[in-house]
Amino acid sequence: MKKISILGSTGSIGTQTLDVVAMHPEAFEVEGLAAGSNTKLLLEQVRKFNPRRVSVATKELAEEIKSSLPEGVKLYSGKEGLTEVAAGGEADTVVTALVGSVGLQSTLAALEAGKHIGLANKETLVTAGHLVTELAARKGVKLLPVDSEHSAIFQCLNGENPKDVASITLTASGGSFRDYTRQELENVTVEQALRHPNWSMGAKITIDSATMVNKGLEVIEARWLFDLSYEQVHVLLHPESIIHSYVEFRDSSIVAQLGTPDMRVPIQYALTYPDRWESPAKRLSLSEIGKLTFKEMDFDRFPALRLAFECGRAGGTATTAYNAANEIAVARFLRGEIAFLHIEEIISEVLQRLEIVAYPNLEQIEHCDQTTRELAATL
Structure with missing residues (x-):
């Protein structure tokens, strides 16, 4: 047991x-x-x-x-x-x-x-x-x-030589406002932001999905989990959330993990790995789904994701600051203190003001986290 x-x-x-x-x-x-x-x-x-x-x-x-x-x-x-x-x-x-x-x-x-x-x-x-x-x-x-995207990559890499990986692609639903223009985002409400079309998640993660910060955090997490460069990590919009992510190998073969949107599947796999057990999730029928759609990621539409890649490449406390600034900004949005678009503006402003430590110890990380939160709370 x-x-x-x-x-x-x-x-x-x-x-x-x-x-x-x-x-x-x-x-x-x-x-x-x-x-x-x-x-x-x-x-x-x-x-x-x-x-x-x-x-x-x-x-x-x-x-x-x-x-x-x-x-x-x-x-x-x-x-x-x-x-x-x-x-x-x-x-x-x-x-x-x-x-x-x-x-x-x-x-x-x-x-x-x-x-x-x-x-x-x-x-x-x-x-x-x-x-x-x-x-x-x-x-x-x-x-x-446990994240569905990272579990998908983990499953696709089972039995494979890491040296054969050309790239990985994390799929993104696009969140609550995936069909909105930048102009249409100016007056969106907290209630609208919390209506995720595919997944049932907590408030903070649902807002992160709408800003695409959640995918940015996943990009950084994937770099560490799978020991990849940021040039090897891609993001693709996939509104149906059926392909949870996929791996392309150097011979051009692609291996993907598919399933209905149900977090109990990746949770259970993390607990039972390397075995697979019966799951309460609904089984996937591709004939019922009918079709799957994909779109290239637009970094002008989702600038918070671009910032995540930039912070990841900068390294050190840049990613610490990215996360801490977002946590404060999201909390302020949920309290009605700032508008939706102010979330990414606060993250950007914080990153411009802070000095980055290249290879921080735990004390330096905690100092950066606290300093970032204090700054993000005032902007």
Whole structure:
């Protein structure tokens, strides 16, 4: 029986991970659950899956739920709580389903403790890719991608020689506003931005999909996961989200991974790799789909994606700043403080103002992250 801990258990990826666990109760044991402030759902999860360790966002929330927990469950809070759930206990695999760079410290702690990582928190590699991949290699543990695009690439590369890879292509749905012009984006609302046509995701990721920042983060993540140059990473608009991504090899052969849009498939594969088990996902019928469409990526229409490539090539803390500026800008948009197009403008302005550290240590990364957030909050 595989023991797992989930960071971000009440979010979209976390709840779907527990769907997979519930479908295979004979195969998985939940060691730990870390959530934010949704204590009602967390307590439901605790009663159903009986974890040994639980963490919430604050000490105050921990006090509120303390008396509701079954006897013997260890309760933690804050950043320290994330680390305890990630690195403590007997989990074999830690699913990092947190949103944002808050997942970095706990992921590093889990790696240091020798845990395999089911990686859904792309910001970890965007913020500190060199530190994370170096530590994983040193500890001999796996970084198993949970994002549908990276899982697709991972599956396409099974059994292949990495030297034979010519390029990879990440597909993008285009998000809520894929058919809008730049002019039409000027007055869009939060409610409109949160209506993703294909996927059911949390608010922040849905906004990132609409700006194409999410794809930018995935480009940077792919560079680290698969040890590629940015010249080898491409993005293609594919509105149906059926081809999740593909690999072109040097002999011109292309291998793609297809399926219905259901995150439980890549989540389950990360937990069962290298085996494949029965899945709750609907099976794909290409005859029902009828046709698949594709468009070249327009970097003038989606400048945030262009910025991601530029930051990736610049390296160092450029990608840290890209992510941190976006997190603040998205939060401000969701609160109604700024317009939709201001998100990418804030990211661009921050990047122009900050000095980049070429090969940062953890302290320098954290300093860049904090400085960027403070600046992005004022623009």
